[in-house]
Each structure stands twice: as C-alpha cells, then as structure tokens.
Amino acid sequence: xxxxYGVTPSFAGIGGRSxxxxxxxxxxxxxxxxxxxxxxxxxxxxIIWTVNRGTAYNFFTLKNIGTTKINExxxxxxxxxxxxxxxxxxxxxxxxxxGTWDSATNRCSSSEVVTVATETTSKLIFNLxxxxxxxxxxxSEISLRASTGPNLQNTYATTLSTSVSRNQIxxxxxxxx
Amino acid sequence: xxxxxNKKHTWRLFAGGAIVLxxxxxxxxxxxxxLNATAFNTVAxxxxxxxxxxxxxxxxxxxxxxxxxxxxAPGDTxxxxxxxxxSGSLAGRDLKLSVSNAGATSSVITDATKGLQLAVLxxxxxxxxxxxxxxxxxxxxxxxxxxxxxxxVSNLASAxxxxxxxxxxxxxxxxxxxxxxxxxxxxxxxSIQNAAVNLxxxxxxxxxxxxxxxxx
Numbered sequence: 596x597x598x599x600y601g602v603t604p605s606f607a608g609i610g611g612r613s614x615x616x617x618x619x620x621x622x623x624x625x626x627x628x629x630x631x632x633x634x635x636x637x638x639x640x641x642i643i644w645t646v647n648r649g650t651a652y653n654f655f656t657l658k659n660i661g662t663t664k665i666n667e668x669x670x671x672x673x674x675x676x677x678x679x680x681x682x683x684x685x686x687x688x689x690x691x692x693x694g695t696w697d698s699a700t701n702r703c704s705s706s707e708v709v710t711v712a713t714e715t716t717s718k719l720i721f722n723l724x725x726x727x728x729x730x731x732x733x734x735s736e737i738s739l740r741a742s743t744g745p746n747l748q749n750t751y752a753t754t755l756s757t758s759v760s761r762n763q764i765x766x767x768x769x770x771x772x
Numbered sequence: 773x774x775x776x777x778n779k780k781h782t783w784r785l786f787a788g789g790a791i792v793l794x795x796x797x798x799x800x801x802x803x804x805x806x807l808n809a810t811a812f813n814t815v816a817x818x819x820x821x822x823x824x825x826x827x828x829x830x831x832x833x834x835x836x837x838x839x840x841x842x843x844x845a846p847g848d849t850x851x852x853x854x855x856x857x858x859s860g861s862l863a864g865r866d867l868k869l870s871v872s873n874a875g876a877t878s879s880v881i882t883d884a885t886k887g888l889q890l891a892v893l894x895x896x897x898x899x900x901x902x903x904x905x906x907x908x909x910x911x912x913x914x915x916x917x918x919x920x921x922x923x924x925v926s927n928l929a930s931a932x933x934x935x936x937x938x939x940x941x942x943x944x945x946x947x948x949x950x951x952x953x954x955x956x957x958x959x960x961x962x963s964i965q966n967a968a969v970n971l972x973x974x975x976x977x978x979x980x981x982x983x984x985x986x987x988x
Contacts, residue, residue: 616874616970617852618840619888621881621947623965627957637957660957662843662966760953767847767949771904772835 624661624764626668626731628755631656631698639756643677644684646745654698656736657721657757664730667763670719671756672712679749686743686753688712688719695738703738711739714753822862826977829855831940833901837973844888846964847949851904856939856975864933864977869915871923871973878967882921886964891917891944892928898940912942920971933977943973 628640631654642653659665674683687710694705712719723731731737741753830836831853841850858864871890876882892915897908906912916925933939952960959965 616972617837618842618968618970619844619881619945620840620842620968621964621966622843622845623954623959624845625954625957625959635957639956661954663845756956758953758955761846761949761951764845767845767849769849769851769904771851771853771901772839 622661622663622764624663624665624759624761625659626657626665626757626759627660628655628657628670628757630654631696635660639754641755642741642753643750644686644743644746644753645750646684646743647747648745650742650744652698652701653741654696654738655741655755656738657731658736659731659733661759661764662733663764664732665759665764666724666730667720667722668731668757668759670712670721671758672716672719673754673756674714675752675754677750677752679746681746681748683714683749683751684743684746686714686741688716688739688741691738691740696740701740703740714743823860824862824864824977824979825858825860826864826975827857827859828973828975829857831855831898831901837943841945844945844947846947846951849944849946852943852945853899853901854941854943855898856941858933858935858937858977861935863935863980865980866978867928867933867939868976868978869923869925869928869973870976871920871971873920874970874972876967876969878962878964880962880964881967881969882919884919884921886948886950888920888969889917889946889948890920890923891946892925893942893944895940895942899942904942906940906942908940917944920969928975932980 627635627637629635630640635658640655642655644651657668657670672688674686676683689703690709690711691703692705692707692709694703694707696703711721721737723729723737743753828837830838834853836852836854841852844850856867869892873882881887893906893912894915895906895908895912896910897906899906915928916923918925947964950964952963952965954960954965
C-alpha cells in the first residue's frame, strides 16, 4: 500500500520576514535664548531696557534643545528704540565661561568672564569648540549676562535671534552596529 | 453390408462423444476459476514533500534589525548585518527583497531624494562588522541602492539558494546630506529633523524548478 504524505505544488514559495519593524529616527539641532528660570518659548529673546540710573542687568541662557551636540551657532543681535529719542545706549553681553552667572550676587562662578558682544554687534558666531572646547551638549546651557547703563532719553530693546545649521553640528559619520 | 452399417454407426458414436466432450468443456469454463498473478512491495514507499523555510537572523556582533537606529543626521550612515539561511529541505531561487515603510512622521524621511537610502551588499563569508568589510570570495557585492520609498528588488541572488545555504548581507542605511537651519529652536516645514519611520524587510524565496528524476 502506498502512503502519500503531501505533494508540493509547483508554484510554491516562502518568505522570511523581520518580525518587528526597524524604527529609524533622525536628529535635530536647535539653540534658544531664554531668560533664566523661564520655560523655552522658541521665539527671539527680547530685552527691553528702561534704565534711569545705575546699571541694569539681564541674565539669560543659550540652551541646546536639540538631540545632538552643537559645535557652533549664530546669534543675530538687533537694537531698536522703543520710546523716547536719542541714540541707542551702550550695551554689553558677557559670557561666564565654564560657569554660571549668579543673578543675586552678579558673579560668574568660574570667574572667566568674556565679552562676546556690544551694542554695535549685529551677528555673533559662537564657536563652542573654541569657547567651551567641547561643544554644547544636549540640554546644556551657556550662561550670559547683558548689561547697559542709564539712559534718560529713551527706552530701547535688544533682540537676540538664534540659528543653527546642519554644518554646525558633527560632520557625517558612518557606523557599524 | 452389415459391417458397413456398423462402421458407420461407430463413427457417429465417436462424433457424438466429441460433441459431448466439447459441450462439457464449454460448460466447464463457466464454473472453473481463472488464474491471476499479483506482485507488491512488502515495505510501503514513503513519499514526503520537501519544505521551504527562510530564517533571518542578526549576524554575530551586529544588532541586525532588533534595535532602533536613532539620531541620524544628514550624511550619516548606519550599517547593520544579517544572515539569511535557507533552512528548508528544498532549494530555492529568485530571492527577492522588499522594504515597506510605515508611520513616517515627516514626508521628507521617505522622499526619493532627501529621504533614507538603503544599499544592500552581499559577502560570501561573514562580514567583519567592526570595519564593515568583506574579505571573502570576490569581496562585497552591491545588490542595489534605492530610496526606501520604493525599495523592491527581484533576483537578489539569481543563483539557486540550496538547502542550508547562507547569505551574509549588509544593510547600509544612509540619510543624504542636506542643509537645514533652525531659527530660535524652530525647524523649517517640512523638516528632516526629528523624523521617524518604521521599516519592515521581507525576503521571498521561490521554489526551485520542478524536476523529473529518471535514475533514482
């Protein structure tokens, strides 16, 4: 008696499949200027100066809110008159290098204070590999202080707008994993 | 005169007897059994269908397709390594690979020019994963490089993939170089940044051509 277990059809085929989809995601690169202790607003940072006497200070940070380390970024700085007349007041932006400004004591924790911009600066290219030697890591911040003297003639605003391009993060990499 | 009559009578007796015997013979065929002969195999012939099965594994030392690829920046390339085995009993042919994508969070990541590009390479021996090099046979053989939005290749290997054959494959996923500028933390729209997609790789192997074995 013959036993037949099965006959393979002549058109049969079979497949192998990766069971779980492979998730692929991309990086992002972004720096924002923000007032210390305030939530990120994703908009230009504007300081409005109304100074009658003494020196006014404004403490803010430049923060990496992307997913990759940043080597360089740019800040466009503009001054605009809000009220009054006369020329724009002198203004200085200082970096507390490798440290943090203390708004209560007006001191830089590292004592390394670097002037990075004045009222005549329209664009600041912040090369972090020079200033910080290792770039700005994810969620890391740079601590800055802007200051200006009294101006009885007008009120003006200093606006900082940040930008980061692809070529200002790490160069292309290849990896095996 | 009497003898002649007797002889005639005897002949008739014989004829009659022959007739009687024939009739008996004819009558006898309807009741007597015919003979048959039978031959058969005492041990049943076992017939089994062949099997077709493809096994996809990550290569030793590689994550294969088991862990996600994240934080790709334009220009970056990530290589993953898998082994594909014909683990069935039948030879196969016309190996085909198709890649489907789903859940793209940005149209750019599947774009034909700016989106992910996939190159598949084959090596006769296991890849040296640390360096991504192939030292076996004729070296690395590129099978195809296409945008993932339209990845489907027939005849990935036109030769027969015999039972037990193993293919060592390198999947090289690249995000083309392109520039984007983020202003005050806001990326342009649409953007290649913070994009994600799910990729499923499917291999199909067809059964070998039907055969007639005359000498087994």
